[in-house]
């Protein structure tokens with residue numbers, strides 16, 4: 001079982017730019033609690049000396065009243081100081097954590113973004129980081145202060161009357177244990193319903209994004225996965241409710257039981273004559289304050305506990321290890337080439353490999369077409385060349401050097417990638433092309449845009465080249481987005497181009513532009529293309545045909561592979577007959 005605070009503070013230290021400011025803030029919180037506890041404890045001798053009309057602990061009633069007043073004032077002042085210091089740490093956290101997360105994200109290989117925690121990033125940086133900031137601003141300082149105050153009250157009670165001290169001493173660990181037990185209940189409860197809530201949130205997003213498809217099937221109001229997720233969440237919440245309310249009930253009941261026990265003890269001492277009635281009343285007041293302090297400790301601990309899943313997710317992001325890479329650029333021995341040698345790769349440890357013993361050689365300046373059934377691993381090959389992931393066996397080389405021996409900048413400098421899911425920045429059309437090469441002139445940007453057919457898109461848009469394309473490029477069609485990505489690749493003039501020919505996004509006009517752009521690209525660069533169109537496949541210098549088991553079935557020219565029969569010949573015949581279909585009168 002994790003104790004709140006004990007593991008939270010060291011984890012938070014890694015998330016601020018000035019961890020050295022945390023200890024002073026905690027010390028001030030501790031001092032606040034100590035002074036607050038002393039102020040409360042001063043009430044005991046003050047009231048005793050008032051009741052007995054004689055000095056208690058060496059001072060008369062007015063002396064103790066002055067001590068109480070000074071301590072109470074000091075405690076207010078310290079409380080203010082402590083809030084300021086913990087707020088400063090919270091602000092530092094909010095400022096630093098965005099930078100730390102941003103730096104971490106920039107270091108991760110592109111494959112990292114397929115992980116669930118990466119999908120949570122936008123929620124994390126928008127709302128969840130504010131909630132994490134509250135840990136410093138509202139939880140840690142008060143928790144430390146309350147714990148210190150409780151300790152002082154117990155010590156003072158011992159000094160004043162050992163029996164009463166004993167009662168408080170017994171009450172405190174009971175409280176701590178019950179707090180841990182009830183936070184444990186709550187954690188178990190959350191573990192039941194939180195995963196279902198995450199699934200439900202995904203389903204709701206899916207439901208809104210798939211409205212077109214659902215309405216066309218007449219199922220916009222009857223989406224079974226969403227209904228199932230709602231039901232699963234309801235059932236999980238129901239199951240968890242018992243655990244969570246049991247946790248709360250338990251701590252509430254223990255608070256009440258401790259209060260009753262303390263009042264009973266003080267009352268019995270007063271009745272038996274071992275305690276004056278007025279000091280007994282003072283003790284009851286102190287005991288009530290003690291239990292409210294313990295309740296505050298419980299609440300802060302539970303609030304901290306409720307932030308734990310968020311801290312876990314943050315931890316996963318900030319401790320994610322980038323793929324190892326050298327400090328210096330390597331010397332490229334065969335610029336413009338790509339080679340996969342005996343590559344085996346699975347997306348998860350122990351999972352079935354997606355690629356098995358794959359060897360592909362792409363000479364500089366050539367165009368290689370990757371073909372094969374859906375799911376045979378064509379996109380995976382392109383991703384391994386871009387080092388989205390490291391292979392399990394074999395070697396992937398770019399420019400004659402294994403990708404593992406190159407810095408990310410060096411590898412990316414050699415590649416242009418045009419994948420199916422083209423993402424455009426929420427900026428103008430022109431800026432989205434210009435990002436292809438730093439310092440490219442306006443003429444170069446326009447030339448690349450013209451080759452890829454983007455100028456026609458610009459003519460149609462209300463503000464021409466200055467039209468914002470919206471988040472992700474949603475103001476453009478899929479084919480248009482791909483044209484913009486190809487213009488970027490043309491502008492970058494990288495020695496190697498990886499291109500996924502997205503047939504689904506292409507109408508006749510888009511297709512014509514992309515075919516023309518690919519012709520230009522192959523004149524300048526090595527092209528590895530995931531090809532779906534007959535023309536592209538037939539024009540490739542060599543074709544790599546993958547089988548459905550993740551192996552290379554055959555490599556050769558179009559004529560060689562057709563003559564060999566096999567999967568490629570059957571694939572070609574099917575594609576040919578499909579593309580030969582026509583609508584006639």
Ligand SMILES: Nc1ncnc2c1ncn2[C@@H]1O[C@H](COP(=O)(O)OP(=O)(O)OP(=O)(O)O)[C@@H](O)[C@H]1O
Pocket residue numbers: 114347354372373374375376377378379380381
């Ligand atoms: N991020 C991922 N995590 C786990 N499995 C994945 C991931 N990406 C792809 N796969 C799996 O790897 C296999 C190969 O996928 P890949 O996208 O490389 O195939 P493909 O040949 O490009 O398919 P298509 O022609 O349909 O685009 C598929 O079974 C796919 O489900």
